[in-house]
Amino acid sequence: MHCVHEISPNIYWVGGNDRRLERFENMFPLPNGVSYNSYLIMDEKTALIDTVDEAISALYLENVTHVLGSRKLDYLVINHMEPDHCANIEEIVRRFPEIQVIGNPKTFQYFRQYYSLDMSSNYLEVNEGQEISLGEHTLRFYMAPMVHWPEVMFTYEISKGVLFAADAFGSFGAISGNLFADEVEFDNVFLDEARRYYSNIVGRYGSQVQAILKKLAGAEINMLCSLHGLIWRGDKIPYILDKYDKWSRYLPEKKGVVLIYASMYGNTENAMNALAIKLSKRGVKDMRMYDVSKTHPSYIISDIWKYSHMVIGSPTYNMHLYFVMDSLLRELAVLGIKNRKAALIGNHTWSSSAIKGMLEIVEGMKGGVEVIGTPLDIRSTLKPEREPELDELADAIYASLIELED
Ligand SMILES: Cc1cc2nc3c(=O)[nH]c(=O)nc-3n(C[C@H](O)[C@H](O)[C@H](O)COP(=O)(O)O)c2cc1C
Incomplete structure (x- = not known):
């Protein structure tokens, strides 16, 4: 049974959870599981933003197929090439051989390193600030190198102000039905896990996080979508941006x-x-x-x-x-x-x-x-x-x- 959620008109969360995995990256304990988020935009053109880990491939492909209905997939955006988000790329390209896979030069370098299927005819290379129109929605790409891999980029949907931010703003912890940070007791239940994710996974790259925060300062962000954990909107956006600013400047949150x-x-x-x-x-x-x-x-x-x-x-x-x-x-x-x-x-x-x-x-x-x-x-x-x-x-x-x- 598919399990999807329309997070903004014609933008769907098509990800899933893994509560069985013992350790993230085979290192970090996951007492509350982890979510792998992926998003599908339905417009004159359809665009899938990242994929998920192989552990949930079957559900994921059912989700994508359900939202697409009889339509085909026109674009697959790869914001981040880490295998926990890329397990389904080859399968998606096999199902939609005409698809254009959007990435930057580094993304496609890693394609060649990770995959045996030659997908070079599907590559659509984008650079900083480039835009692609889907119809009502338009995607703009911001390079975010080393947040926390070299090929990372963010995809900003201009009409709704939705930022797809790769692993940034992510958290350990599976999603229990409520997809948005304002629907849960974030401080009591998720904040520690968000900080544990940031400090251990992204912590080394504070200056790169600062660089992308500066780059995005002018953009109106109404929704912030990470590849792990909850989605941010409304007054929760300044809240998480403030946490990220502090964490990436290595400033303590509390005396103690x-x-x-x-x-x-x-x-x-x-x-x-x-x-x-x-x-x-x-x-x-x-x-x-x-x-x-x-x-x-x-x-x-x-x-x-x-x-x-x-x-x-x-x-x-x-x-x-x-x-x-x-x-x-x-x-x-x-x-x-x-x-x-x-x-x-x-x-x-x-x-x-x-x-x-x-x-x-x-x-x-x-x-x-x-x-x-x-x-x-x-x-x-x-x-x-x-x-x-x-x-x-x-x-x-x-x-x-x-x-x-x-
Ligand atoms: C295998 C082993 C190696 C140790 N090597 C040293 C050492 O090189 N130099 C030293 O002064 N004490 C050494 N110690 C002693 C410990 O540092 C000492 O017992 C200390 O008080 C242990 O503190 P604890 O009670 O908090 O474990 C060693 C102890 C063990 C068990």
Whole structure:
């Protein structure tokens, strides 16, 4: 049975959900599934905007066929060549051999890399600002390189002000009937997953996101359609644009502290708990604490994107920083985290390497993360005589928090 939704007169959502997939990109847990969105515009000419993942191909093709009825497909727009949106391209071209596939030079370079079917006679190459009329609807193309792949482009439908924005403004989480962000409790249910998606998938490409936001500043956007997650319209558009602006400038959304630790025998964990209580007594609210061996890094990264401060605690392991912490910090460095403050707690029994390892990675974050206070290096367990040092660290974190503007 088809499952489609007319989101604007003659523009249909023809996507679907996957609630079975364990991990997105075989890496990020999907407790609430994921949606693959695709859109079909019915006009004098018909245009399909992107396709979906192979997991939902059967439903997808039924959706497209249902909306088309007896008509053929004239255009297939490829905003993004990632396989979770491109599993059906060959099948669509086989069904509609006359179709014109719209992409840019990079798109078609990847066609040749991914597919064995020669589709070169179907290519319709477009460049920045070029327009194609479908009748009442007109598509204009904006190149958005590295948001988050090189070939990415956005398609703007001029008559209705609908922006098809590839993976930008996307989110983890399947769609439960309500397609629009204004139809759900977005802040309670979806915001964390939208941030986790942004920080982990797009996070490294903040400057490229800023570039496309600037390019689109003059365009009237009435509806914003991503390839994953909910659709944005009305006063929800400035809301998500504001989030994207903050996230892509690496600015924290909130003053607050995320405490992340590694611990085999509980002693580093104990020091982190003692510090958290001290911070709480000083008035710090809404702290988050994670054991890096337990919580998937994507959730921790997402909270680090949200809050202004972090405390990093780790033991020494084989003359090195504990590997799980090492990996998390390196991932944060690759994602280009900036504008954050970090306090450090290390632990060792005979020869300390953890603090050195943490400093090396954090200071290498292109100046993006400032170390505050004096790193505290515990010898096996935190002894009461070292409590003043923990107090000093709590004072330094608190002072730095209150210095920050709201
Ligand atoms: C396999 C292994 C390797 C370790 N390597 C070192 C080391 O190279 N240098 C050191 O000083 N301590 C080393 N330690 C000791 C831990 O750093 C120490 O036990 C620390 O207190 C653990 O903190 P925790 O209680 O939070 O797990 C090692 C411990 C284990 C289990």
